[in-house]
Amino acid sequence: MNAGRANAARRPPTLPTRITHRIELFRGREWVWLGAGAVAALAWPMLVTQHWLHITNLSLIAVMGAVGLNLLTGNARLVSLGQAAFLAIGGFSAGAMSHHFGTPFWLNLIVATLMGGLFGLIVAIPSLRLKALYVAITTLALHFGVTAAFAVYLARVIRSEGILIDPPQFGFFELYDAAPWYYFLLLIATLVVIGALNLQRSHLGRRWVAVADHEVASSALGISIHRAKLSVFVITSMLVSFAGCLGAYYEGVVTEGFYDLHLAIAYLAMIIVGGLGSVLGSILGAFLITLMPYGLDLLLKFGGVKISAGSISGLHSVLYGVLIVGFMLFEPLGLAEIWRRVRDYFMLWPFKYRPLDQLRQR
């Protein structure tokens, strides 16, 4: 252990590829911020009302889905319009398992994740021979195929609008109230975020980016394009279906209408607004887009404007559209880039750029 440490210190600095490398880079100030963040996150349920805790929980679920989508669309540059389909696969797998077999939560979660991987593989196979452009349409087609299949399933087999799911049981403890759910989701979302950060730095994540940048060049460097594309589809679809399953358990019901194209585009808006290819961006975008409808409600109430429910949903669509187009045109790197710029401005003031030796360390 000690010998390894000494050895590492003597070697020239390499790309930090593991989370431990990242933590080694932390200095006093970072630990303070991290600690403050952790305390605030743990104290959060005591500070806010049930309503806002519920919204936080929805955001945490959205974070997991957005992280998955951002790996696929931001890092591997494969535009996926099938986000709602993969969430639905997760939700419906769990719903069908508990409805037909009465299986426990953890088993359903595993099955839902595996089903997501299976469907990811199905979409990935045609995409192996296609340009990145075509993936958008195969995933869009998957969306309509999957939602139609679930509509048929609900009408023919369940004979109801949706499937009710019992809350998860851990021994005698039932995960039902918002506060326990919050801690549970916070734990899992943190693990997902750390996992995604690690994945981006791993050989797999770097291969995805390489293949996205130039297929021919990366295959000349010995990267198997087929394996890279299959792995990115399977892994991110598993993650998204995992989030879909948790979401279904959180809502306690799976319906077909919930997983519409609007949802898929909302997730795209999250990663575009947050920042393509950035995990921080996924988190920021997920929170912002989940909060947006509630924020808009507050704003309308505050402004004393009364409009019909239909118009409000239309307004949401318009806002999504404006956000997507606006960020695509004016700030393609999203909020993560804005955040970086603002932070640098304040941290470096009165200077404009980082000193060179610090730059090298980071």
Add this chain to the structure above:
Amino acid sequence: MLQVITVLEIAGVYALLALGLVMIYRTSRVLNLAQGELAIICAYVAAVTTGAGLPWFLAIPVTLATGAIAGAVIYVSTMRPILGESPVVGIMTTVGVAILIRGVMVIAFGGDTTMLDSPFGEAVVLAGVEVGPEHLVVLGGSWGCVLLIILFNFYSSTGLLMRAVSDDVTLSAQRGIDVDRIVGIAWVLALVVGAVAGYLHGQRALISTAATLIGVNALIAAFIGGMDSFRGAIVGALTVAVVEFVTIQLVESHWAEIALVVLMLVVLTFRPWGLFGTVEELERV
């Protein structure tokens, strides 16, 4: 007989939308995912103007003008700034435009389901079967427009310039072709054609936000035929219409979408460039 007419009607609407997609793709290499939304919002405009008592010979130009203005605005405001960027940027931007238009549709028209009245009254007897006037409008309108597009593309000077730009943007720019203008014309034309498709769709079916599905089916048609082939778009539209009609007749409407998806995945797996599309030239490092 009636079945054949129905299939040809559906195919006509899909062919128009698919041709619009192909026109846009050939010139600007952008996949317009907002085509269905634009067609339906034009249909809404048509429904509102005819509902307000405007005769058809005024309502149709207003509808087409809506399409043209939408095309020009979208091209100038969103597509020109990202010209030459990676196709991913283009797709995402059109997704944004699509959801934006969907929202406008809901706010402006309440997202209600409406119908268009047919401009002509009497039923006509065709080959021993009584055929409603709306069928003739849809059939004649759609396939007439398809013919016009083909003629425009292959026998007009602008069509020639458009083919040149789709062959090689750099070379055409070097030969003095105003690429910006040609791509703009392609967008406007594609959306005028989309407006026609929306109007004709309104003649034979209900107009609602769910009707934007015709855009997805047209995308599938264009992909099956090959994204850069006019012939492919027409063949693809006929295929999609037949498959959709037969599955709806045999099973039910939900299965039509599943069948189309499976069909497209199979075609794309074995012929990624579609039935009539050009095989993409080799990429070089």
